Amino acid sequence: QVQLQESGPGLVKPSQTLSLTCTVSGASINNGDYYWNWIRQPAGKGLEWIGRVYASGGTNYNPSLKSRATISLDVSKNQFSLRLSSVTAADTAMYYCARVFPEEIGYVYFDSWGQGTLVTVSS
């Protein structure tokens, strides 16, 4: 059974770069069967998709983040990472990593999620 686990600093200063890692166990991020995503949720609010990476290293991002997000793979560690630059208080949220089936295969849904990691942007 696949498991995803987020890790990274819980506190980031304004204007700095937020860096998180998702470690995947029970599945290989390199086999192309899934896309690997970051999703965030401010306290008491809804879910916002940040972006995704796939086995080839290709990525897609939410345009609302205005090119501040970068997602990358580390196949050797079976991990993928998020970097979000120039953070402000508005980036304070619970950050989740999640797996989704590629739209080319069939149904599109997030079937596995990490437990989430809270990131606070504050000086």
Place this chain on the structure above:
Amino acid sequence: DIALTQSPGTLSLSPGERATLSCWASQSVSRRSLAWYQQKPGQAPRLLIYGATNRATGIPDRFNGTRSGTRLTLTISRLEPEDFAVYYCQQFGTPPLYTFGQGTKLEIK
């Protein structure tokens, strides 16, 4: 962008009652791109329904998803205490690729 609007924002019901949650898409979306999730406090969302009508593995049959045009509906036939949570619909489509509704909070009356 395809927007998803959920109603009601909050639904107050008692255990044993039937819950009907709606999700409206701003334009037509492929059935296979529609899903429902349940989120309890302090937990990640959990997949309930995919492809608008298919229950995920391990989801009780009291949860049912239907779709009519741009309206997606999640029905919980007889509420159990563990069903009180926040529910989100989700779609895949044009950028930003994946969007979620704003959520419906199902609370105990």
